[in-house]
Amino acid sequence: MHPPKHIPLRRCASCASQAPKRDLLRIVRTPDGALLLDARGKAAGRGAYLCKKPACWDFALKKDRLARAVKAELAPAQRAALLQALRLHAVEVAA
Ligand SMILES: [Zn+2]
Incomplete structure (x- = not known):
């Protein structure tokens, strides 16, 4: 007879659907703006x-x-680098 466990939800910055935090990827802005x-x-x-x-x-x-x-400005090279990191991560997770 426990209350349901609280699952933190986060919203995808792209499609705006909500999902449990651990089912989403986190992108973070570093102090130098990357x-x-x-x-x-x-x-x-x-x-x-x-x-x-x-x-x-x-x-x-x-x-x-x-x-x-x-609230960051992304140069095309940064954008490409991030996309590559995401793709690599996806490959690792799938492996
Ligand atoms: Zn999404």
Whole structure:
């Protein structure tokens, strides 16, 4: 007879759907303004969440939704680097 356990929900910065925090990827803005994939979800800094769906990453980066969510300006090279990190992470998780 326990009350249901509280599951923290977060909203994807791309498609705006809500999901449990651990089912989302966290992107964090570093002090120097770069955006990094925070694979462990523990890094300090302003963060945003994305679904684990490549379509969401592409959309978030193409439309600058991610940059807006963390109030950062993303240079094209940073955008490409982040997308690559997300893709690599997805491959690791799938392996
Ligand atoms: Zn999404």
